[in-house]
Amino acid sequence: MKQAEAEGGLVQLQLGKHTLDLTRPQVMGVLNRTPDSFSDAGQFTDFDAARRHAHAMVQQGAAIIDIGGESTRPGAEPVSVQEEIERVVPLIARLAGEVDAPISVDTSKPDVMRAAVRAGAVMINDVYALRQAGALQAAHDCRVPVCLMHMQGEPRSMQQNPHYQDVVNEVRQFLAGRVRACIAAGIQSEQILIDPGFGFGKTLDHNLQLLRQLHEFTMLGQPLLVGLSRKSMIGTLLGKVPVAERLQGSVAAAVVAVLRGAQLIRCHDVAPTVAALRVAAAAR
Ligand code: 7PM
Numbered sequence: 431m432k433q434a435e436a437e438g439g440l441v442q443l444q445l446g447k448h449t450l451d452l453t454r455p456q457v458m459g460v461l462n463r464t465p466d467s468f469s470d471a472g473q474f475t476d477f478d479a480a481r482r483h484a485h486a487m488v489q490q491g492a493a494i495i496d497i498g499g500e501s502t503r504p505g506a507e508p509v510s511v512q513e514e515i516e517r518v519v520p521l522i523a524r525l526a527g528e529v530d531a532p533i534s535v536d537t538s539k540p541d542v543m544r545a546a547v548r549a550g551a552v553m554i555n556d557v558y559a560l561r562q563a564g565a566l567q568a569a570h571d572c573r574v575p576v577c578l579m580h581m582q583g584e585p586r587s588m589q590q591n592p593h594y595q596d597v598v599n600e601v602r603q604f605l606a607g608r609v610r611a612c613i614a615a616g617i618q619s620e621q622i623l624i625d626p627g628f629g630f631g632k633t634l635d636h637n638l639q640l641l642r643q644l645h646e647f648t649m650l651g652q653p654l655l656v657g658l659s660r661k662s663m664i665g666t667l668l669g670k671v672p673v674a675e676r677l678q679g680s681v682a683a684a685v686v687a688v689l690r691g692a693q694l695i696r697c698h699d700v701a702p703t704v705a706a707l708r709v710a711a712a713a714r
Contacts, residue, residue, distance in 0.1 A: 439693075440620060440653050443575060445532035446552035450493055452653055455688045455707040458494040458534065458696040459487030460659065462501075463517040480521055481528075488531045491704035494553065495529065496696060497522055497546075498536030502557050502585045502630075511541045518542065519549045526550025534577075540568035547572040555696075557581050557630060559608040566615040575621040577655050578608045582631025589631070597636045598643045601626050606650055623653045623694070629661045637663040641683065644690035658683040659697035677702065685710045 443450040450456055461484055484495050499517030500509045509517075514537065522533055526549065534553035535546035539562065543554050552574050559578035560566045569576045580601045582592055594600050605624045612622050626640045626647060647654050658664065664679040665671050677699050684695045684703050688710050697703045 439648070439651065443623075443653060444620075445494065445534075445575060446550075448493075448532045448552070450532075452693045454711050455692070456493040456694050457491060457700055457704050457707065458496050458655065458694055459484070459490075459492035459700045460657075460696060460698045461487070461495055461497045461521075463497060463499045463521060477521065477524075481524060484525050484529055487700045488529055490701040492531060492700045494532050494534050494694070495525065496534040496536050496555055497525075497551070498555075499542070500537065500539075502536075506585050508586075511539050514539060514542050515545050519545050522546050522551050523549040538562050538565065540564035543568045543572055547574055553577070555579070557585075557627065559605075560612065561608075566611060566617075569612070570616045573621075575623060576612065576617065577623040577625055578605060578612070579625040580604050580627040580630065585630075589629075592631045592633050592636060594636060597632065597639050598646050601640065602646055602650065605647070605652075609650065609652060619652070623655050624650060625655045625657065625696075628656060628658050629663060634663050634666050637661075641686060641690070644687055644692060648691040653693045654691055655694040655696060656684075656687045656692045657696035658687060659695075659699065659703075681706045689714060 441453050443452055461480060463480060487495060497518050499514040518535060526533055532552045533550060534555045535551040536555045537543055538556050538558040554569050554574060555577040557579045560569055560576065582588060609622055613619060624647060628637050659680045660673050660676045664676045664683060668679050681702050684697060685706050687695060688707055695703060
């Protein structure tokens with residue numbers, strides 16, 4: 431048994447035919463499938479641009495590509511199952527055959543999980559932590575690793591009035607409970623990742639407490655994934671700067687997260703994040 435495993439942490443994550451080494455930080459690249467345009471030409475361009483972006487992220491060192499078809503942005507309206515499947519499944523099917531990296535599907539809907547995994551996705555990333563009706567069963571049936579994220583409320587209204595007595599404890603208790611629910615549903619412990627859900631029903635102060643005390647999540651014994659990339663907490667800390675000006679702050683946050691125990695970083699800007707995390711890992 432390797433040292434890290436003896437200490438209670440997983441050292442590897444099996445994602446289909448890919449084995450991820452969790453003893454060094456790994457990057458999950460974000461691929462958002464924007465709504466299709468009306469013309470066929472537009473659809474082709476959009477599909478092709480998404481494919482090229484996935485290939486570029488893998489070349490830049492992304493260990494996983496996370497594909498989502500529903501915006502979880504604060505205030506966003508939900509999309510139908512049908513619409514979400516049309517957005518993500520053809521892309522997953524195409525990429526699974528041509529990209530040398532595991533594909534994760536960012537969804538909360540059981541039918542999307544099943545369709546995405548059938549198309550070749552080997553991981554489920556769910557911002558609802560499998561709380562939607564039928565999601566636990568679907569994830570179990572898919573037999574792929576799952577990432578359980580904490581969110582207070584729902585995307586539409588979660589930033590209206592986030593409230594906690596003790597955010598770190600409450601998020602940790604929530605995640606511990608969802609891990610137990612997964613295990614009770616038959617999902618293997620080695621296939622469960624956790625994520626405190628930065629920005630999902632949290633104020634800047636809540637997000638900062640979670641980042642400062644991120645180590646408190648490693649004691650749950652599951653791989654820890656975090657997403658801080660381009661989030662509004664970065665924008666706020668830099669003086670309300672727009673998304674396009676959040677790169678350096680996002681990279682700094684990723685480095686802090688890795689030094690405090692995160693094993694996977696979900697981000698948009700893969701090349702600079704991978705470079706920064708190589709340096710951070712060497713100094714850890
Ligand atoms: C607008 C605002 C669009 C925020 C998209 C977002 C996470 C996630 C997202 C995360 C995990 C984003 C978010 N964030 N999944 N999905 N962890 N596991 O910044 O932090 O991409 S959506």
